[in-house]
Amino acid sequence: MRDPAQEVVVITGASAGIGRAAVREFAQHHARIALIAREPDRLEAARAEAERLGSPQAIAIVADTADHAQVEAAAQRAEAELGPIDIWVNNAMVTMFAPFADISPEDYRRVTDVTYHGFVWGTMAALKRMRPRGRGTILQVGSALAYRSIPLQSPYCGAKHAIKGFTQSLRTELEHEHSKVHLVIVDMPGVNTPQFDWCKTTLTHHPKPTGTCYQPEVAGRAIWWAAHSKRAEICVGYPTLGAVLAEKFVPRLLDRYLARTGIAGQQSLDPIPADRPNNLWTPVPGPYAAHGSFDRDAWTVSPEFWAAKHRGWLWAAAALGAGLYGLSKRRSA
Numbered sequence: 001m002r003d004p005a006q007e008v009v010v011i012t013g014a015s016a017g018i019g020r021a022a023v024r025e026f027a028q029h030h031a032r033i034a035l036i037a038r039e040p041d042r043l044e045a046a047r048a049e050a051e052r053l054g055s056p057q058a059i060a061i062v063a064d065t066a067d068h069a070q071v072e073a074a075a076q077r078a079e080a081e082l083g084p085i086d087i088w089v090n091n092a093m094v095t096m097f098a099p100f101a102d103i104s105p106e107d108y109r110r111v112t113d114v115t116y117h118g119f120v121w122g123t124m125a126a127l128k129r130m131r132p133r134g135r136g137t138i139l140q141v142g143s144a145l146a147y148r149s150i151p152l153q154s155p156y157c158g159a160k161h162a163i164k165g166f167t168q169s170l171r172t173e174l175e176h177e178h179s180k181v182h183l184v185i186v187d188m189p190g191v192n193t194p195q196f197d198w199c200k201t202t203l204t205h206h207p208k209p210t211g212t213c214y215q216p217e218v219a220g221r222a223i224w225w226a227a228h229s230k231r232a233e234i235c236v237g238y239p240t241l242g243a244v245l246a247e248k249f250v251p252r253l254l255d256r257y258l259a260r261t262g263i264a265g266q267q268s269l270d271p272i273p274a275d276r277p278n279n280l281w282t283p284v285p286g287p288y289a290a291h292g293s294f295d296r297d298a299w300t301v302s303p304e305f306w307a308a309k310h311r312g313w314l315w316a317a318a319a320l321g322a323g324l325y326g327l328s329k330r331r332s333a
Helices: 017-028 040-053 068-082 105-133 154-176 216-227 238-249 251-261 303-309 311-332
Strands: 008-012 032-037 058-062 087-090 137-143 182-188 205-207 233-235 267-271
Touching (some): 008 068, 032 040, 032 068, 068 105, 087 216, 105 154, 182 238
Parallel strands (some): 008 032, 008 087, 137 182
Antiparallel strands (some): 205 267
């Protein structure tokens, strides 16, 4: 991995939400950044912001990641203007809040094409360039919902499960050929992003994150750190770790709990206006950035992620404490 101040980074879904927060984080570390998203005005605002924050060069590429040809063309332009890609962050997503019975086949496919196939096409474009060089990092923005699905978001949950399975399969292939290209998944909790303001829904009340949610800056810092680590997977936020453990040990209990609480828990008390736009098929214009509507409730730090970053020191401290305890017991005996 090159010095972070010389890196070339591609980020999909870069104009808002977690992608926008990741752009800011990499820009502050002086990376050259190719930003990919659909809405040109917001994308240009994110590009200009990146250069103000410290990126020596940032370019805006309008593309729909559901289209392999557009993703490949974006990768070609990124390398032509910025140089060889060091880090590719797959982040672009769409979702739909609705019971499965209310989702049309076309809408279900659209969520899958963006949220799953978009990651596949991004990985394909990045790997095509990284594999011959024998270096590079591909980062998948995953989710706690890749471990434990919840009601009202079946296409999104299915896509996140698929991303995990696809990435694990590819990782084994790369390890088989002793490739130095690194794959990492960063599993996110609920994050306060504009997705809840513009996702398509059949609900009568405004969608909201379930459980404890975090500010996008927490996600952005985690993405930057994970892209420079050698971890295969990182959980951000205690709800993510809780979902992993609960699914492993008490899955049926979790089914019953979510059946009782998962529908109301994803809706606020605010009714949805009749003219509310959605971004499933076309982007929603407007000055959206990283944050959504839930600043008041979102956490700004993740103690669990801090512990994951410093797990070596924590294990050493635990071992030292156990050793000192054992020594004191022997002396007192």
